[in-house]
Amino acid sequence: KAGVTQTPRYLIKTRGQQVTLSCSPISGHRSVSWYQQTPGQGLQFLFEYFSETQRNKGNFPGRFSGRQFSNSRSEMNVSTLELGDSALYLCASSLYLNTEAFFGQGTRLTVV
Amino acid sequence: ILNVEQSPQSLHVQEGDSTNFTCSFPSSNFYALHWYRWETAKSPEALFVMTLNGDEKKKGRISATLNTKEGYSYLYIKGSQPEDSATYLCASPGLRGNEKLTFGTGTRLTIIP
Numbered sequence: 001k002a003g004v005t006q007t008p009r010y011l012i013k014t015r016g017q018q019v020t021l022s023c024s025p026i027s028g029h030r031s032v033s034w035y036q037q038t039p040g041q042g043l044q045f046l047f048e049y050f051s052e053t054q055r056n057k058g059n060f061p062g063r064f065s066g067r068q069f070s071n072s073r074s075e076m077n078v079s080t081l082e083l084g085d086s087a088l089y090l091c092a093s094s095l096y097l098n099t100e101a102f103f104g105q106g107t108r109l110t111v112v
Numbered sequence: 113i114l115n116v117e118q119s120p121q122s123l124h125v126q127e128g129d130s131t132n133f134t135c136s137f138p139s140s141n142f143y144a145l146h147w148y149r150w151e152t153a154k155s156p157e158a159l160f161v162m163t164l165n166g167d168e169k170k171k172g173r174i175s176a177t178l179n180t181k182e183g184y185s186y187l188y189i190k191g192s193q194p195e196d197s198a199t200y201l202c203a204s205p206g207l208r209g210n211e212k213l214t215f216g217t218g219t220r221l222t223i224i225p
Contacts, residue, residue, distance in 0.1 A: 004155075033213065042217035043156075043201070056212040090155070098205035098213055100146065103155035 002027065004093050006104035013111050018079040021107045025072050025093030031055075032074040033101065034066060037088045046089075049074055050097050081111045114138060114206045118216035125192045126224050132188040133219040135202030139183030143205055146213065147176055147187055151198040159187075159200075192223045 005024040013019050025032050034046040045058035049068035066076040072093070078085055088108050092101035117136045125131045137145060144163045150156040160169040165180040173190045189196055199218040205211055 035215075043215040045212045045214065048212055058212060092156075098144070098211075100158045100161050101148075101156075101213065102158070105155050 004091060004102050004104035006089075006091050006107050008107060009105060011107060011109045013081050013109065015081055015083060015111060017081050018077060019081060019109060020075055020077045021089055021091075021109075023074045023076075023091030023093070023104060025074070025091075026102055029093035029095055029102070030072055031094045031097050031099075032068055032072060033092045033094075034074070034076050035090045035092070036060075037090060037106075038084075038086070043090065046076065048097070055097060078109075083111050085109065086111045114204060114211060114214045116202060116204050116214050116216040118200075118202060118219050120219060121217065122220040122222070124222045124224055125189075127192055127194060129192055130188065130190045131192055131221070132186050133200065133221075135185045135187070135216055137183050137185075137202070137204045139180060142180040142183075145178055145185050146203040146205075147185070148201040148203065148215075149198045150201060150218070156201060187219075189221075192221075194223045194225055197221060197223045 007022045031050045033048040035043040047066045048056040052068045063079045068074045088106045090106045092103045094101045146161050147159040148156040160176045162178040167178040175188045178185045199220045201218045203213045203215040205213050
């Protein structure tokens, strides 16, 4: 079956712009989580959605937001981009909350 | 805040040698412990999800043990091969599995041919 699909794979934006990243989970998976990875840092948790509800949220500013649709697809939005937002953003889907996570290939965001 | 710690941070191992590394997590109200392998230019891939004290899981040359009373898990790789080069991450979903999946910073393993 198809894996987790993230689009776009690469993105270059300028400071102050906003960006929307998309994640399509594995069919049947109801939980979607988002992570940020920057050089030298581990996976930093952004948020987790289950059945269209945000269940957990990480320690990121309000510029980072997300949502999940009825078909379990998820989007995350970052507004007023800063240079420090340059990172690899990973999405993971799982059958239920905190069961084995299946990761997408990630979106590499560069803010210039 | 849930603290998941891994050691060592990095490791260089000769091809054919066996190795192991550690993940430490809070032992109170344990729910589960995940291990993932993250190869360069790929996505993290789940290796094991462990839930029971004393659990031991195996996948090929890789195995993991779990001690929930003292809050640690070991990952073992027997007869290391170049394709084992990766970052190995452990993660815990916290109390009763209701919290976010918190990852350790990983052990970067390099196999020297």
